[in-house]
Amino acid sequence: MGKYKYKTIxxxxxxxxxxxLENRQSLEGEVYPFLNNSCLHAEHITNMLENLFAHNNIxxxxxxxxxxxxxxxxxxxxxxxxxGRHVWVPYEGLAIRKDQSAELIRKLYAEISVxxxxxxxxxxxxxxxxxxxxxYDAYQRLSFSxxxxxxxxxxxxxxxxxxxxxxEIRVANKMDSEMMGKMSRIIQSYQNSAxxxxxxxxxxxxxxxxxxxxxxxxxxxxxxxxxKDGQELGFQKYYPIxxxxxxxxxAIELTIAGTYSSQMGRGVGKKxxxxxxxxxxxxxxxxxxxxxxITNLAASAFWPKCGFKPVAYRMVRYINSDIAWANFNNPSIxxx
Numbered sequence: 001m002g003k004y005k006y007k008t009i010x011x012x013x014x015x016x017x018x019x020x021l022e023n024r025q026s027l028e029g030e031v032y033p034f035l036n037n038s039c040l041h042a043e044h045i046t047n048m049l050e051n052l053f054a055h056n057n058i059x060x061x062x063x064x065x066x067x068x069x070x071x072x073x074x075x076x077x078x079x080x081x082x083x084g085r086h087v088w089v090p091y092e093g094l095a096i097r098k099d100q101s102a103e104l105i106r107k108l109y110a111e112i113s114v115x116x117x118x119x120x121x122x123x124x125x126x127x128x129x130x131x132x133x134x135x136y137d138a139y140q141r142l143s144f145s146x147x148x149x150x151x152x153x154x155x156x157x158x159x160x161x162x163x164x165x166x167x168e169i170r171v172a173n174k175m176d177s178e179m180m181g182k183m184s185r186i187i188q189s190y191q192n193s194a195x196x197x198x199x200x201x202x203x204x205x206x207x208x209x210x211x212x213x214x215x216x217x218x219x220x221x222x223x224x225x226x227x228k229d230g231q232e233l234g235f236q237k238y239y240p241i242x243x244x245x246x247x248x249x250x251a252i253e254l255t256i257a258g259t260y261s262s263q264m265g266r267g268v269g270k271k272x273x274x275x276x277x278x279x280x281x282x283x284x285x286x287x288x289x290x291x292x293x294i295t296n297l298a299a300s301a302f303w304p305k306c307g308f309k310p311v312a313y314r315m316v317r318y319i320n321s322d323i324a325w326a327n328f329n330n331p332s333i334x335x336x
Contacts, residue, residue, distance in 0.1 A: 004104070006111045009062035009072055011053040016069040017062075018046040020095040025245055027098065028131035032311055034152065034248035034287060035131075045245070048092060052076075059087070059119060061112040063096075063104055071096035073108040075126075077119050082204075087116045089126035091246045091312060094135065102134035109142055113319075122319045127246075127312050136313065144315040149300070150291045151308030152248060158277045158307050161270035165263075167228040169275040172235070176225060177213045179232045184212035186234070186258030196295040224275055226259075226268050234259030234268045236276050241289070246312055251287035252280055264298060273306050 009017070022045050029036035039045070052058065052074075060074030073094050075087035096104050116124065126144065128135050172180060188205065191198035215223050220240055226233040236257040243249040254276070259268045280288060290308060292299035327333070 004063045004065060004070075004107065006061055006063055006108075009060045009069075009074065010058075011050060013062060013069060013072070014046055014049045014053070017049055017072050017095070018042055020069065020072065020097060021045050021049070021092055021245075023098060024095040024129070024132070028129050028311075031131035032152070034154070035245070035311070037243050037249045039243055039245050045092075048245075052090070052092070059112065059115050060093075061108055061115070063100075063108055070100050071104045071108055073105070073112050075112065075116060075121075075124070077116075077121060083123060083125075085120050086123035086125060087119070087121040089124070091127040091129065093126070094128075102138045105135060105138035106142055117319065117323065122321045122323075124317045124319070126315050128315050129246075129312055130310055139315050142317065144317045146294045146313045147316045148291050148314035149294050149303075149310050150246065150312040150314070151289065151303060151310050152251070153288045153290075153306060153308040155277055155281045155286055155288060160274045160277070161267070164267035164271035164274060165226070165228070165233075167226040167233050167268060167271060169224055169226055169271055172216050172223040172225045174216050177216050179225065180215050180223070180235070181209050181213040183232055183235055183258060183260075184209040186260060187256065189261070190258075190296050190298060191293060195297070196293055198293075221255075222279070224272055224279075226272055232260075233263045234272060236272045238276065238280060238288075247289050248287045250285055251289055252283075252285045254288050254290040257290075269302055 019042070022040065022042055025035065025040050029040065057077040058074050059077060060072060062069050063071040073089065075089045075093060078088050079085045094105065094108075113124065124144075125147075126139065127150075128139055130136060185205070188200055188208065190196065192200045215221055215237060221237055223235060223237040225235045234257070237255050239253050239255045241247060241251060241253045243251065257269070257272070259272075277288070288308075290303060292303050294300050
């Protein structure tokens with residue numbers, strides 16, 4: 001295998017990175033044929049990586065054998081109100097040559113994680129492809145845990161649910177703004193409760209409520225609502241997307257969906273899914289993509305039942321920020 005030499009990588013390394021990524025995705029396409037799409041070619045991948053470097057604060061590392069790049073790991077340094085200061089490794093942010101051991105992934109992380117900590121990033125997020133088990137195994141052995149599941153469902157394979165509720169399923173209109181606002185708490189309430197325990201901040205609650213009320217004003221969205229006796233029970237919202245390395249062509253995204261907890265188990269979500277699939281198929285779509293929090297018990301049980309198959313995980317590792325001073329480089333440690 002040879003001895004690795006680790007070097008900071010930048011936009012000048014993109015041609016070789018693109019080759020590694022294209023090879024990685026070709027293997028993903030063997031497991032998930034729908035990923036063999038029009039994005040899987042050198043020009044698109046090269047342009048995508050160049051844009052990533054051009055528009056983001058990237059900190060990355062490459063592993064070289066002699067002068068050959070055999071693996072890379074890049075992260076985007078971010079700071080926002082939701083996650084604070086963190087690093088985000090996108091789907092295209094990691095690739096190793098197929099003749100390399102998965103241990104190289106762990107070594108790449110060991111090298112670049114020091115840099116990320118120097119940037120004040122103690123929260124590390126990464127999107128891991130699932131076609132090659134080596135990537136997932138390596139991150140598990142780095143103490144990363146699954147946070148979010150990204151799934152794809154082929155509409156042609158969908159088997160409509162039986163024994164659904166008798167609610168009316170219709171497309172939301174501008175008169176349903178207040179109704180959508182009331183349902184804005186559904187997902188947050190599930191995420192806030194056991195065993196997910198996602199914090200709910202008052203200012204975020206109000207912001208999400210406003211965005212839900214405006215859904216009916218957005219021309220590109222299709223939002224279905226389940227209504228019975230004048231009362232809303234649940235909803236699903238679909239949004240057109242452009243294909244990329246992680247998503248199939250002719251796909252639409254199921255961006256948000258929810259059913260009141262009091263209506264769970266009565267077939268509301270099933271009837272919404274039946275209608276959503278029927279309408280999306282009529283519109284010419286072949287696939288639906290969605291994602292869910294793995295600790296949300298309702299979501300992680302329901303979406304696989306619908307036929308969604310995981311193609312990627314968002315994994316996360318939280319590092320104790322005390323490491324910034326509680327380390328053997330601290331002069332006071334040497335005095336003990």
